[in-house]
Amino acid sequence: MGRLSRILPDKRAITPVLSNLLLMVVAVAAMSIAATATYVITTNLRETMSERIVVEDLWFNPSTNKTMVYVHNVGKVSVQVSAVYINHISWSFTPSPLILEIGEHCWFNITRSWNTGSIYYIDIITTRGTHVGGYYKAP
Secondary structure, eight states, X not given: OHHHHHHOSOGGGHHHHHHHHHHHHHHHHHHHHHHHHHHHHHHHHHHHHTOOEEEEEEEEETTTTEEXXXXXXXXXXXXXXXXXXXXXXXXXXXXXXXXEOXXXXXXXXXXXXXXXXXXXXXXXXXTTOOEEEEEEEXX
């Protein structure tokens, strides 16, 4: 005990040093969590903002009762079409799932009967929530 008192003559200074050290560890841990969360949030936001698809053509085929849609991925990330709505009602489409890589384009089909001269609102939705919609008149 005598040696310890000679090395550390004032025992009251140990508590402030330990509390400051603990405070620094907590602050560094909190900032690490905040930096990681910011990175995850901005990466997802960047991908969502970089997602762009364009409906380049749409045909109503009277012989097969199909609506054929030609889409093009003009964004900076791959796109997966998750749903198609016609007049706000969900319809199945083929091929499903439809995945478009960057710069890719393709046709997909919606099997649904339609009336000549009617106007239809077709809304295409991706897995990230991007909507591409428009009004089309059946011939």
